[in-house]
Amino acid sequence: DTGVSQDPRHKITKRGQNVTFRCDPISEHNRLYWYRQTLGQGPEFLTYFQNEAQLEKSRLLSDRFSAERPKGSFSTLEIQRTEQGDSAMYLCASTVAQGDSYGYTFGSGTRLTVV
Amino acid sequence: SQQGEEDPQALSIQEGENATMNCSYKTSINNLQWYRQNSGRGLVHLILIRSNEREKHSGRLRVTLDTSKKSSSLLITASRAADTASYFCAPVVNTGNQFYFGTGTSLTVIP
Numbered sequence: 025d026t027g028v029s030q031d032p033r034h035k036i037t038k039r040g041q042n043v044t045f046r047c048d049p050i051s052e053h054n055r056l057y058w059y060r061q062t063l064g065q066g067p068e069f070l071t072y073f074q075n076e077a078q079l080e081k082s083r084l085l086s087d088r089f090s091a092e093r094p095k096g097s098f099s100t101l102e103i104q105r106t107e108q109g110d111s112a113m114y115l116c117a118s119t120v121a122q123g124d125s126y127g128y129t130f131g132s133g134t135r136l137t138v139v
Numbered sequence: 140s141q142q143g144e145e146d147p148q149a150l151s152i153q154e155g156e157n158a159t160m161n162c163s164y165k166t167s168i169n170n171l172q173w174y175r176q177n178s179g180r181g182l183v184h185l186i187l188i189r190s191n192e193r194e195k196h197s198g199r200l201r202v203t204l205d206t207s208k209k210s211s212s213l214l215i216t217a218s219r220a221a222d223t224a225s226y227f228c229a230p231v232v233n234t235g236n237q238f239y240f241g242t243g244t245s246l247t248v249i250p
Contacts, residue, residue, distance in 0.1 A: 065242055066241050066242050128172070128182075130174075131181050
């Protein structure tokens with residue numbers, strides 16, 4: 025297990041299409057996070073899971089966005105009816121949410137371009 | 140707000156010089172973390188300092204934390220061109236919870 029994996033690395037889609045991204049966290053990490061980052065900005069929190077439970081969703085996560093983490097392992101983030109404003113880097117991170125403090129491990133991200 | 144705010148927004152130094160960047164936050168924290176992001180890549184965890192610690196070292200990195208001022212600093216000594224990246228701080232209120240990033244400090248190290 026070499027880290028957090030995200031797939032695909034790049035996605036170009038036409039406006040109005042649906043897209044789905046996948047994140048595979050470090051296997052022993054029980055918390056998984058999704059962030060979105062646009063050029064020149066810091067990552068913005070979208071949502072996070074503890075095991076399979078989605079514990080919090082940001083107001084940024086409109087009803088066109090849905091995230092799942094079936095069985096508490098990998099997670100998917102789906103964007104329906106994509107808009108040009110959805111173009112961004114989507115980052116996934118994971119950590120252990122108990123015991124002493126741990127850093128968060130990020131994946132390399134999925135860059136979405138909506139044309 | 141739980142967001143960390145980094146200062147300065149941009150910093151340009153010569154290779155071999157030290158780089159200092161600062162972070163301010165507004166809430167009580169459990170720990171504060173620093174991350175580096177190379178252009179177009181994910182974030183890499185650099186160092187974590189707990190709320191009961193005042194200073195921590197890791198290689199060429201030195202982090203300080205002043206909880207009374209709600210501020211932290213990251214010092215990179217003897218900088219290298221490979222240190223060119225954006226640096227973000229993340230104040231963590233509760234272990235394992237989400238955190239909120241600022242816009243980061245963009246560091247350029249000139250060879």
